[in-house]
Amino acid sequence: MESSFCEPLWETDETRIFRNSVRRFVEAEFAPVQDEWRKRKGPGAEAWKKAGSAGLLLADVPMDYGGGGGNFANEIIVCEELANAGVHFGCSIQGIVARYILSYGSEEQKRRWLPDMARGNLIAAIAMTEPGTGSDLPSIRTTARPDGDHYVINGSKTFVSNGTLANLICLAAKTDTNVAPFRGISMIIVETADLPGYKVGSPLEKVGMQGQDTCELFFDDVHVPKANLLGRSEGHGLVQMTEQLPYERLTIAAKALTTAERALTLTTGYVKERAAFGQPIIDFQNTRFKLAECKTETHIGRVFLNDCIQRCVMGKIDDLTAAMAKLWFTDTEWKIVDTCAQLHGGYGYMLEYAIARIWTDSRVQRIYGGTNEIMHEIIASTL
DSSP, rough: OOOOOOTTTTOOOOHHHHOOOOOHHHHIIGGHHHHHHHHHHHHSSSHHHHHHHOOOOOOOGGGGTTOOOOOOHHHHHHHHHHTTTTTTTTTTHHHHHHHHHHHHHOHHHHHHHHHHHTSSSSSSEEEEOOOTTOOOOOOOOOEEETTTTTTOOOOEEEEETTTTTEEEEEEEEESSSSOOOOGGGGEEEOOOTTTTEEOOOOOOOOOOOOSSSSSEEEEEEEEEEEBBBSSSSSOOOHHHHHHHHHHHHHHHHHHHHHHHHHHHHHHHHHHOOETTTEEGGGHHHHHHHHHHHHHHHHHHHHHHOOOHHHHHTOOOOHHHHHHHHHHHHHHHHHHHHHHHHHHHHHGGGTTTSHHHHHHHHGGGGGTTTHHHHHHHHHHHHHH
């Protein structure tokens, strides 16, 4: 969609070269196999290694640890280019787990896990949500009981993106059940290869995002070395999760805006070609005005997102701004996508049309990363 913006500060010659490289890779390697991914409920392990070779994984992790050496802008570019092609691939989850390791891991942990994550040899997932606990993270019931130099983990997690193939799980568990809930949670890295007691559930049947691997995970007396604890001591998991949520919420915001822009572009092309009552649909005032509103909102959103990215690049993003971004962008995405599906008429309900897949895929954006109801609470607490 053509528009005019002041050049964002985070855009450089290097990021533009990186964007072109990512776009070429996604269009050549991932976009053509989306039907295959949807049928088998996720990509194969080979896709991860391809992504690693192309530099899509850990784009904002220092090169000393095998990453791309960029910053948050590089990670956002990957998210945007995947969303622009309608590709659901969990490299943002890979990036989130990398942030946990980079922020709280020891030097030995960073050098042990991050290079293989960057290459796609290790596929990461983050396991927080449980069958009975969503945004209320202090209420999780999965436990990690100390036993000598190991933790013994029991419990289950659900809605785990990348879970089926993941061989590195960033797990939220209670290491102390005798203290206040917010003080007893720790983050532990679970290496799943040939791990007794660890079980992966069947892929979950979702409304949308069929090409994204999502499942349940089960832990039955799973032994994990205490050396895999993130942080110098137990009990800091909730603080760690809270500190990293703005990063996740801004990646969701970027995908939401890019998806809304894509829906608008597709719909503008459709209404110019589709005729009703002897004239193109674009000639009806209702159509033009609806799309004018959508274009205005995406334009405003792009200015807001550029500001958020720049703040994050400078290390100045805050919980409030990230919550507002996640709330506004995902609500706006849904409104625009729903409008665009409506303007497609009956074809907007047919999955052979991209707009229908965008519509089903977009619904979850207001749920994960903290529901939008929780975003309202965070924002309201500052009033």
